[in-house]
Amino acid sequence: MERERLDADVLIVGAGPAGLACALHLARLIEQHNKSAAAGGATELSTENIYVLEKGRELGAHQLSGAVMDPRGLAELIPDFERAAPAGAIDTPVTDDAAYFFTEKSSLKFPITPPPLKNHGNYVVSLSKLVKWLGGLVEQKGVNVFTQFAGASLLYEGDGIAGVITEDKGVDKDGKPKSNFTPGYELRAKVTVLAEGPRGSLTKQLVSKYKLDGLNPQVYSIGIKELWEAPPGCIQPGFVAHTMGWPVPFDMYGGGWVYGLQDNRVSLGLVIGLEYHDPQFDPHDAFQRYKTHPFVRRIIEGGKLVRYGAKTIPAGGWYSMPRNYVDGGLVIGDSGSFLNAQRLKGIGMGIKSGMLAAETIFEALKAGDTSAAKLAAFKQKVDASWIKKELWETRNFHQAFQGGFWSGMFHAGLQFISGGRGLKDPWRVGPGHERYHKLNGKPLEVERFKGDGKLTFDRLTDVYHSGTRHEEDQPCHLVVADTNICADRCTREFGNPCQYFCPAAVYEMAEEKGQRRLKINFSNCVHCKTCDIMDPYQIIDWVVPEGGGGPNYEGM
Numbered sequence: 001m002e003r004e005r006l007d008a009d010v011l012i013v014g015a016g017p018a019g020l021a022c023a024l025h026l027a028r029l030i031e032q033h034n035k036s037a038a039a040g041g042a043t044e045l046s047t048e049n050i051y052v053l054e055k056g057r058e059l060g061a062h063q064l065s066g067a068v069m070d071p072r073g074l075a076e077l078i079p080d081f082e083r084a085a086p087a088g089a090i091d092t093p094v095t096d097d098a099a100y101f102f103t104e105k106s107s108l109k110f111p112i113t114p115p116p117l118k119n120h121g122n123y124v125v126s127l128s129k130l131v132k133w134l135g136g137l138v139e140q141k142g143v144n145v146f147t148q149f150a151g152a153s154l155l156y157e158g159d160g161i162a163g164v165i166t167e168d169k170g171v172d173k174d175g176k177p178k179s180n181f182t183p184g185y186e187l188r189a190k191v192t193v194l195a196e197g198p199r200g201s202l203t204k205q206l207v208s209k210y211k212l213d214g215l216n217p218q219v220y221s222i223g224i225k226e227l228w229e230a231p232p233g234c235i236q237p238g239f240v241a242h243t244m245g246w247p248v249p250f251d252m253y254g255g256g257w258v259y260g261l262q263d264n265r266v267s268l269g270l271v272i273g274l275e276y277h278d279p280q281f282d283p284h285d286a287f288q289r290y291k292t293h294p295f296v297r298r299i300i301e302g303g304k305l306v307r308y309g310a311k312t313i314p315a316g317g318w319y320s321m322p323r324n325y326v327d328g329g330l331v332i333g334d335s336g337s338f339l340n341a342q343r344l345k346g347i348g349m350g351i352k353s354g355m356l357a358a359e360t361i362f363e364a365l366k367a368g369d370t371s372a373a374k375l376a377a378f379k380q381k382v383d384a385s386w387i388k389k390e391l392w393e394t395r396n397f398h399q400a401f402q403g404g405f406w407s408g409m410f411h412a413g414l415q416f417i418s419g420g421r422g423l424k425d426p427w428r429v430g431p432g433h434e435r436y437h438k439l440n441g442k443p444l445e446v447e448r449f450k451g452d453g454k455l456t457f458d459r460l461t462d463v464y465h466s467g468t469r470h471e472e473d474q475p476c477h478l479v480v481a482d483t484n485i486c487a488d489r490c491t492r493e494f495g496n497p498c499q500y501f502c503p504a505a506v507y508e509m510a511e512e513k514g515q516r517r518l519k520i521n522f523s524n525c526v527h528c529k530t531c532d533i534m535d536p537y538q539i540i541d542w543v544v545p546e547g548g549g550g551p552n553y554e555g556m
């Protein structure tokens with residue numbers, strides 16, 4: 001197929017905080033360089049040769065976060081961010097924080113908020129608004145930002161990468177071109193930066209091809225969130241609560257949050273480690289039950305659901321960090337494991353990783369050398385920065401919870417006083433999907449939570465509130481290598497966990513003429529990537545749908 005080819009200096013895949021921080025910082029470095037280059041006769045660089053690709057229908061559409069932001073990263077990128085940010089992006093400073101232990105009917109407030117959950121000095125933000133603002137600043141610098149375009153495959157060159165091919169548009173569900181068919185572009189760049197967020201589809205290809213995994217493979221959690229308009233006076237803006245215990249079983253990792261925003265809005269959600277044993281555990285159901293707890297119910301009852309979303313979170317930290325440089329390529333943000341799972345903080349660290357990538361790329365462009373040897377400076381910059389210090393102190397944190405809540409708390413305490421070392425260092429773990437227990441006689445179908453339609457909801461109602469939309473007549477972007485495994489072996493061994501772990505009702509086992517068959521409602525997909533991570537046989541491949549498809553996390 002003939003494709004139009006475009007050449008750039010730098011191609012950034014993913015317009016989240018990490019990708020946009022990289023673009024903005026690089027554009028500024030180039031501007032400064034050009035001022036002195038003009039005077040000194042050196043070669044100028046151009047900000048127009050920076051491209052950013054984003055699969056969402058607009059900037060911020062695919063951004064989902066709690067989101068309590070540690071301002072450290074953003075303050076380095078935009079020192080006067082508090083004054084400069086538009087209304088709502090920085091919603092409110094944290095005014096109070098607390099941690100609770102939940103049983104089904106009661107809650108116990110910790111007398112002192114554990115240090116990792118202290119949030120004074122932080123801000124409750126809307127990540128989608130923050131990203132929209134950052135994207136505008138990037139465009140003002142002359143950078144080309146292409147929304148509704150996804151990087152579909154990598155262009156490999158030598159021992160690295162040289163760009164991407166974007167997805168073909170206008171292909172029907174059988175893979176045939178429609179009247180509006182447009183082949184994807186071949187975008188070539190001296191440096192390609194993967195900033196795809198958690199479980200990036202291109203990052204997965206890259207890590208697998210060049211065996212870039214860190215000491216541990218990446219492990220993930222899923223975060224399910226709702227944004228509510230609560231009755232007036234039920235929560236103070238800037239109040240940040242983290243909860244442990246019910247409804248998360250003690251053999252699992254997880255916890256909840258309730259954050260107060262301006263105008264009586266409330267961010268609430270539940271995080272569940274994607275490494276649980278019960279293949280029929282259902283994170284969406286657990287989150288719905290979470291809202292029936294007296295503490296949460298008291299805040300939101302009588303209010304209105306505004307938005308819903310779900311997304312995975314890379315939880316592995318330092319020991320799961322892949323090698324994040326190859327010839328012509330860097331990996332940043334969530335894709336590169338730049339997230340502190342103990343504090344559930346990735347926004348600031350993603351921004352910082354983007355800035356360090358920008359400095360590395362700038363030096364490489366000036367030197368005319370974008371080889372892995374030159375781009376390895378990124379790793380050195382990370383090691384010398386506060387990112388390493390923060391991730392090093394929590395390097396064994398998430399692993400300890402694979403033994404359950406009590407073991408996790410015990411080890412987390414020891415790690416805290418020993419600077420992250422604890423009793424085992426490094427603590428090795430395998431991927432979460434290997435930890436399922438087989439059904440062993442448990443009934444195949446469990447009763448599904450339907451919700452009362454006021455406080456609690458079924459999946460389809462929630463998906464409706466995620467603003468998700470996909471062109472229906474296109475190939476399914478959830479590619480299952482062998483559906484016979486689903487109908488037969490997976491049914492017998494695990495009872496088809498995809499029906500339970502997917503927070504968007506994408507997967508269903510249907511009966512047709514006495515045969516069990518996998519039905520995929522791909523247009524519901526909220527791009528959380530849980531299926532790619534938690535399918536027990538690793539036969540589901542999440543590939544990009546036509547650009548512009550997916551959720552719309554406006555205001556989240």
Ligand SMILES: Cc1cc2nc3c(=O)[nH]c(=O)nc-3n(C[C@H](O)[C@H](O)[C@H](O)COP(=O)(O)OP(=O)(O)OC[C@H]3O[C@@H](n4cnc5c(N)ncnc54)[C@H](O)[C@@H]3O)c2cc1C
Pocket residue numbers: 013014015016017018019053054055056062063064065066067068069070127149150151152195196197198200201202222223224225269310311312313332333334335338339344345346347348350544
């Ligand atoms: C439920 C939840 C709660 C959280 N709470 C907090 C919190 O309170 N505080 C905090 O600091 N952090 C929190 N985080 C983490 C934080 O949101 C992330 O660490 C941060 O957003 C990472 O930024 P990023 O730029 O790396 O990735 P993302 O924000 O995920 O952005 C990646 C972008 O790349 C795009 N993309 C992906 N693949 C492609 C492709 N192939 N082609 C084109 N575009 C592509 C995506 O659409 C997306 O817009 C939370 C995360 C979740 C899921």
